[in-house]
Amino acid sequence: MTKADELKEWLLDRVKKDDVKLVKLQFTDMLGSVKSVTIPVEQLEESLERGTWFDGSSIEGFVRICESDMYLKPDPSTYAVLPWRPMERAEARIIADVYKPNGKPFEGDPRYILKRAVEEAKKEGFIYNTGPELEFFLFNKINNGPRISPVPHDVAGYFDFSPRDLASDVRRDIVFALERIGMTVEMGHHEVAPGQHEIDFRYDEALKTADNAVTFKYTVKAIANTHDLYATFMPKPIFGVNGTGMHVHQSLFDIKTRRNAFYNPGDKYKLSDIAYSFIAGQLEHVRAMSAVLSPIVNSYKRLVPGYEAPVYICWGQTNRSALIRVPMYSVGREQSTRAELRCPDPSCNPYLAFAVMLISGLDGIKKKIKAPKPVEEDVYGFDDRKLSDLNIKKLPASLYEAIEEFQKDRIMLETLGKHTYERYLDAKKAEWEEYIIQVTNWEIDKYFEIL
DSSP states (O other): OOHHHHHHHHHHHHHHHTTEEEEEEEEEOTTOOEEEEEEEGGGHHHHHHHOEEEEGGGSTTSOOGGGOEEEEEEOGGGOEEOTTSOGGGEEEEEEEEEEOTTSSBOTTOHHHHHHHHHHHHHHTTEEEEEEEEEEEEEEEOBTTBOOSSOOBSOOOOTTOOTTTOTTHHHHHHHHHHHHHHTOOEEEEEEOSSTTEEEEEEOOEEHHHHHHHHHHHHHHHHHHHHHTTEEEEOOSOOSTTSOOOOEEEEEEEEETTTOOBTTBOTTSTTSBOHHHHHHHHHHHHHHHHHHHHHSOSTTHHHHSSTTSSOOOEEEEESSOTTEEEEOOOOOTTOGGGOOEEEOOOOTTSOHHHHHHHHHHHHHHHHHHTOOOOOOOOSOGGGOOHHHHHHTTOOBOOSSHHHHHHHHHHOHHHHHHHHHHHHHHHHHHHHHHHHHHHTOOOHHHHHHHTTTO
8 A cells, every 4th residue: 555545544534533524625826815625525535536626717826717627636644624613513624736637736836836846955955944933913803894994902012911912812722723733833922013913833844834824824814703803914004013024944954864954063153054055045036035925015014124024135143133033053952053034924825935935045055155244233223335335235125126126036937937927927016006006095194185
């Protein structure tokens, strides 16, 4: 019996034990929105063997209407019972891969794009591990819908404790739900802004953490809804307070030794040449990556000085204003040596984000790019002359600027593939063009009465 056969038998036995009635086959579109088709549990065996057909022409970034036939192949390793559904009518979810009618993986499936990037790392002898930290806001529901100016659920601050932190019960229920789904939660706490929170789950190989990031987002939303709250991963929902990020801790492990390839005991920062080149590759490509890591108009209202979000392209250790931070080394935690990329936000598609991050870092390794000197001062206090002297550039200031950089960088095309690259570019250009013709409340307040 093959491993695939063993997984199939295990899954069919597990759904019986869990008394599952319905199975949601989930995948994401190009922009990261979760899509699903629901099948009765009796159809699961056939889906595992032959797939479940669906219309791909209705999915953002997939295919034209004349190429609509596609099918989903469930990945048994992603099976989980949805804990917020009634257990007497249990529903499970399984993440599925997207295939074309000829049996080949669909090149526009974001999960496949990450798988392809991970395989590239394996060819170089590495396993890519990631640990994303997704922040989010909780808002009260007003008149059965969100107001233009959302009302935060609490007025607490960083690490505050009850009774100021009214959401401690909500976070507790989210943690329990995540654990029942099979995720390992490491920590949860109130973040800096009113109504802002963070719950961290364990790092793992990139494909698994991308799956977990998608699962995390809709679990948070589902549990918030049971408390009659809105949860949002919008990067900057409130003017004047910290925005919401998705810092990503990253490392490469050697496939043969299973040791951290970033660690070098003889270096001041305990970093290997591989780590330095990986960091250098990401710094070189980050302006282009911004269109994927910070993918919406609102992302660039988070990436401004003064709110702990990175703006300047540099790296450091103690410096949290740097784009890439290398956490301090501690004895006995050599395997934890890593680089934290701080510019992504949770509006991104984690599969595409991890893919461009990995290939950009590998490009630095292949070319043996030298990392610039670390910057351990608060970069927000630098004037333009000092930034120029240190050759420190800025991230794009808008989605438009990010799109321009995205089009210049061949790594983006090679990583996403021609199909997704072209459709992604079209979608982002359309978003920008729609945004710039909007009339905002700010404009009405600023100009309406005086002009």
